[in-house]
Amino acid sequence: MEEQKNVRRRGDDLLESLYEVTMKLMEEIKPTNITFQQIAEAAKTSRSVLYRRWPTTFDLLQDIYTYKAQRLFDGDFLDEMKDTGSLRGDFIQFLNFYQQMYKEIGAEVLNNYFYLRMQDKENNKEPVVHTAALDKYIRAMETILEKAQSRGEEVKKVSKATLMLPFDMIRMENLVRPDNISNKRLESMVDEVLLPVFKV
Amino acid sequence: MEEQKNVRRRGDDLLESLYEVTMKLMEEIKPTNITFQQIAEAAKTSRSVLYRRWPTTFDLLQDIYTYKAQRLFDGDFLDEMKDTGSLRGDFIQFLNFYQQMYKEIGAEVLNNYFYLRMQDKENNKEPVVHTAALDKYIRAMETILEKAQSRGEEVKKVSKATLMLPFDMIRMENLVRPDNISNKRLESMVDEVLLPVFKV
DNA sequence: TGCATTAGGATACAATTTGTATCTTATTAA
DNA sequence: TTAATAAGATACAAATTGTATCCTAATGCA
Numbered sequence: 001m002e003e004q005k006n007v008r009r010r011g012d013d014l015l016e017s018l019y020e021v022t023m024k025l026m027e028e029i030k031p032t033n034i035t036f037q038q039i040a041e042a043a044k045t046s047r048s049v050l051y052r053r054w055p056t057t058f059d060l061l062q063d064i065y066t067y068k069a070q071r072l073f074d075g076d077f078l079d080e081m082k083d084t085g086s087l088r089g090d091f092i093q094f095l096n097f098y099q100q101m102y103k104e105i106g107a108e109v110l111n112n113y114f115y116l117r118m119q120d121k122e123n124n125k126e127p128v129v130h131t132a133a134l135d136k137y138i139r140a141m142e143t144i145l146e147k148a149q150s151r152g153e154e155v156k157k158v159s160k161a162t163l164m165l166p167f168d169m170i171r172m173e174n175l176v177r178p179d180n181i182s183n184k185r186l187e188s189m190v191d192e193v194l195l196p197v198f199k200v
Numbered sequence: 201m202e203e204q205k206n207v208r209r210r211g212d213d214l215l216e217s218l219y220e221v222t223m224k225l226m227e228e229i230k231p232t233n234i235t236f237q238q239i240a241e242a243a244k245t246s247r248s249v250l251y252r253r254w255p256t257t258f259d260l261l262q263d264i265y266t267y268k269a270q271r272l273f274d275g276d277f278l279d280e281m282k283d284t285g286s287l288r289g290d291f292i293q294f295l296n297f298y299q300q301m302y303k304e305i306g307a308e309v310l311n312n313y314f315y316l317r318m319q320d321k322e323n324n325k326e327p328v329v330h331t332a333a334l335d336k337y338i339r340a341m342e343t344i345l346e347k348a349q350s351r352g353e354e355v356k357k358v359s360k361a362t363l364m365l366p367f368d369m370i371r372m373e374n375l376v377r378p379d380n381i382s383n384k385r386l387e388s389m390v391d392e393v394l395l396p397v398f399k400v
Numbered sequence: 401t402g403c404a405t406t407a408g409g410a411t412a413c414a415a416t417t418t419g420t421a422t423c424t425t426a427t428t429a430a
Numbered sequence: 431t432t433a434a435t436a437a438g439a440t441a442c443a444a445a446t447t448g449t450a451t452c453c454t455a456a457t458g459c460a
Contacts, residue, residue: 032258058232192362196396
């Protein structure tokens with residue numbers, strides 16, 4: 001017997017509320033063990049609402065993290081990049097932007113997003129968010145390297161996979177050593193890795 | 201009404217069977233949606249057996265992937281490393297070993313392992329596997345670099361975090377671009393990244 | 401303003417799953 | 431050989447699932 005549910009919301013309001021409630025529930029209950037029943041109760045809505053949208057909790061989780069990641073990548077933080085006058089400075093700024101991005105939405109969101117995407121590879125859902133973010137990233141990297149060139153700092157020609165190195169490194173740090181990302185660490189990533197790799 | 205279950209196994213036999221069955225089930229059913237009922241039936245055993253060991257499916261999954269990762273890192277593949285005569289050759293051999301490791305057990309195992317560890321960070325379980333593997337790795341890297349030194353190939357002094365780069369890169373490749381790891385890619389990782397980073 | 405459409409919410413129901421408890425019995429170790 | 435151990439069967443109430451049907455508030459369009 002489901003009690004009176006009095007809040008009545010529609011569309012995005014409802015959706016965001018469901019996302020929030022689910023995220024909050026996951027602070028106590030592990031994603032593997034969460035149920036639609038619990039979510040419906042906590043969100044003060046009916047299970048029908050959930051089943052109309054998602055066949056299983058897994059699909060709900062996928063949507064949650066895709067939504068969060070989308071908002072993240074849609075941000076225009078890269079537009080705010082300035083020419084710092086040196087490749088080193090540009091790299092540090094670049095890493096700082098991405099690190100900021102991880103901090104704002106939380107490393108867990110991004111890590112979960114990437115993980116759930118991977119679990120679903122057989123379904124081959126369109127990785128819209130992912131590719132959009134990658135395009136943005138690649139363009140930013142190319143700009144940085146071109147500016148260095150025109151500034152007189154000679155730059156190496158690298159493969160596309162290697163061009164992903166800064167992005168990969170930030171991701172790895174947030175996945176494996178999330179508590180350990182200081183400004184000093186970002187600088188050492190630039191001085192010990194990025195500059196030797198990209199600068200002649 | 202549970203039907204007659206005739207297979208009777210104990211200890212590790214039983215445990216490994218449960219792991220295998222669960223892994224196999226997960227090829228069809230997402231980890232979030234799997235049930236003890238299904239596992240017990242597929243494994244031809246009783247739910248009691250499962251509940252005695254794990255309170256929830258999440259805990260079972262954690263044990264599965266920890267076990268798999270453990271077996272992986274326990275391997276003595278690093279002992280088989282030869283002196284190839286050059287830092288470049290040693291790096292390529294080194295990456296090849298780790299890549300082999302990922303292939304044998306499957307990249308998904310390690311990815312799941314890291315994911316479940318992340319989800320459990322508040323519990324702060326001892327990351328036994330992780331640190332043991334790291335020690336092994338660090339020692340191998342130091343050996344490689346020392347050999348290069350004594351060979352006359354000058355080597356840079358880097359931070360401990362940067363010393364993780366080869367390991368991180370293999371992990372990242374398997375996480376993000378698992379279908380794309382050719383010998384050629386491994387060589388480009390050495391030529392475009394590792395040598396510029398570690399060699400003077 | 402009024403009316404049709406849309407979508408949230410309540411309820412019901414059978415089937416499945418959960419968590420726990422109790423009992424039997426094959427296997428192990430002493 | 432016997433006692434301890436652990437696997438397996440069964441039962442049961444509570445919770446969850448998946449689906450279907452009905453009601454009604456909000457929306458949009460004429």
